[in-house]
Amino acid sequence: MTAPARIQGPGPDGADSRPEGPVAVPHATTAQLVDRALQQWRTALTARAGDSALTDVDRLGDARLELSAAHPSGTAQLFAGRPTRLSNLVREGAALSTAKRRARAVGALAEDHAQRYGLATAFLAIGVATWTDDAPDDAAVDLDSVDALAHAASAGAQRSGAEATHATGTRRHAPVLLRPVTVAPRGRGESDYDLALEPSLEINPVLASALRRRGALLDPHALARAAFTASGFDPRPALERLRALGVAVLDDFQLEDRLLVGTFAHPEQSLVDDLDALAPALQGHEVIAALAGDQRAIDALAHPLPPMMRGDRPLDQERGVGDLDPAQAHVLDAVAAGHHLLVDHAGSASPTRGGPRRFPVRAMSRFVHPSLFDHVVTLGPAEPQA
Numbered sequence: 001m002t003a004p005a006r007i008q009g010p011g012p013d014g015a016d017s018r019p020e021g022p023v024a025v026p027h028a029t030t031a032q033l034v035d036r037a038l039q040q041w042r043t044a045l046t047a048r049a050g051d052s053a054l055t056d057v058d059r060l061g062d063a064r065l066e067l068s069a070a071h072p073s074g075t076a077q078l079f080a081g082r083p084t085r086l087s088n089l090v091r092e093g094a095a096l097s098t099a100k101r102r103a104r105a106v107g108a109l110a111e112d113h114a115q116r117y118g119l120a121t122a123f124l125a126i127g128v129a130t131w132t133d134d135a136p137d138d139a140a141v142d143l144d145s146v147d148a149l150a151h152a153a154s155a156g157a158q159r160s161g162a163e164a165t166h167a168t169g170t171r172r173h174a175p176v177l178l179r180p181v182t183v184a185p186r187g188r189g190e191s192d193y194d195l196a197l198e199p200s201l202e203i204n205p206v207l208a209s210a211l212r213r214r215g216a217l218l219d220p221h222a223l224a225r226a227a228f229t230a231s232g233f234d235p236r237p238a239l240e241r242l243r244a245l246g247v248a249v250l251d252d253f254q255l256e257d258r259l260l261v262g263t264f265a266h267p268e269q270s271l272v273d274d275l276d277a278l279a280p281a282l283q284g285h286e287v288i289a290a291l292a293g294d295q296r297a298i299d300a301l302a303h304p305l306p307p308m309m310r311g312d313r314p315l316d317q318e319r320g321v322g323d324l325d326p327a328q329a330h331v332l333d334a335v336a337a338g339h340h341l342l343v344d345h346a347g348s349a350s351p352t353r354g355g356p357r358r359f360p361v362r363a364m365s366r367f368v369h370p371s372l373f374d375h376v377v378t379l380g381p382a383e384p385q386a
Contacts, residue, residue, distance in 0.1 A: 030294045034283045037292035044274055045268045049331055053264045055207045056173045065107040065183075065261035067124075069095075075259070078124075078195060079233045085186065103193040107183040109263045121265040122183055124197060125175030126235045128258045129242070132169035132251040133210050169251065175204050176242055177224070181261055195261070201227050201235070205265075207242070211266040214249040287340050299334050301340070307335045 028036075030131045053059045067075070067089055074089035090099040110122035180198035203220040211218050223242075227235045239255065246253035289297035308330040324332075334341055 030289050030297070032284050032294075033292040033294050033351075034289055037288075038275065038282065042272060045272045045275065052206055052269050053262055054174060054269070055174055057125065057260065060260075060262040062102060063109045063262060065099060065102040065106050067259040067261065068257070070259065078197060081197055081199060081233070083194045083196040086195060089195070099329075100190070100193065103183055103195075103261070104185075104190060107185065107193070107260055110183065113263060113265075117270070119265055119270060120180055121263040122181050122261065123175070123178040123264045124195075125178055125258070125260050125262065126183045127176030127242075128173065128238050128256045128260075129176050129207055129246060130171070130173050130254065130256070131210070131246060131253040133172050134169045134251070155204060159268055172206070172210070174206050175260075175264060176207060177227070177238060178202050178256060178264060180206055183261065185301065186216065191309060194201075199228070201225075201233075202244070203238075210250060211242075211245050216245045216249050218245060305339060306330075306337050309333070 057064065070078075071091050074084055074091075077088065078084040086099055086103055087096060106122060113119050113121040114372040179201045182194075182196045182198070184194045184196070186192040186194050201224040203224055205220075208218060208220045215297070223238050227233060227238050239257070243253075243255045246255060262313045286297040286300055290301050308326055310326050313329075331341065
């Protein structure tokens with residue numbers, strides 16, 4: 001018996017039994033790919049920056065120099081902006097020995113950050129605040145938006161007392177005011193240390209963000225500037241203002257009068273800040289689009305480098321300044337052809353590599369023709385002065 005042929009069409013229940021055709025899935029646009037990649041990069045960097053001492057001073061470990069009990073005359077000299085010996089701040093013998101060991105650890109970590117990331121990370125923390133923060137570590141809030149602040153204030157006003165200390169909050173133990181400081185060894189065998197403050201001040205962005213999320217009216221830059229008066233540096237009004245705001249809007253807020261030196265700026269957090277600042281312009285950059293997986297950008301970057309020319313070239317093809325070897329001239333040819341390059345000068349990249357320390361900044365700046373300045377970005381620590 002031959003089985004009857006299956007007839008496509010409506011079945012007994014009225015449903016169409018015909019197989020569905022292929023469904024076209026639209027390709028992600030370049031903007032969507034870049035947005036997705038930026039979010040992934042930001043999440044990864046934020047996770048790595050989660051151990052920043054900006055959220056918890058205890059994460060500094062032994063690389064923390066406590067000056068809360070420093071001698072008043074030494075503190076006055078330090079606040080006046082004059083280089084101050086550690087022995088003038090800590091005068092008791094056993095305490096000074098510990099302070100020197102801590103200063104050595106702070107200086108070594110700050111130097112490592114400067115060499116690896118080009119960041120000055122050593123700060124004098126003035127005041128330490130403790131509170132319960134119910135926002136995730138990577139919460140992004142438009143702190144300059146009036147609507148966002150109004151929403152935050154409304155949400156804060158609606159919280160009940162039972163919600164104020166809910167178990168999902170993160171306990172913060174963060175520095176309040178941060179003033180850049182240099183910790184330099186002094187004498188043979190690092191027998192003492194000089195501490196010198198830079199003439200600038202900032203409010204810990206973690207604290208400022210927490211306050212403004214909860215509706216506090218705060219201008220961090222104006223408050224920091226007000227600490228420098230005609231009679232000298234006085235952080236007390238800024239501390240009192242922040243204490244009042246914290247008690248008003250943050251859960252379990254307390255502010256301790258403490259002084260401590262440590263490396264508070266985290267390299268990954270700096271990258272997060274840069275990523276946020278550059279995000280609006282990154283969609284139009286073909287390297288970023290290629291990294292995000294955009295095939296057209298990948299294809300656009302796939303054209304080969306120009307060949308290296310050896311020997312003398314015609315004057316109308318000269319792009320450099322001064323005498324260039326073939327490798328240096330090849331770099332300029334590639335830049336002029338529209339390629340994106342990382343120039344890794346021999347022996348330069350990392351202080352962990354052996355050999356003499358030479359800098360690509362010097363190699364590039366001395367032979368790049370002015371017409372190519374807009375096409376060259378140099379990466380690396382500052383070049384030492386002779």
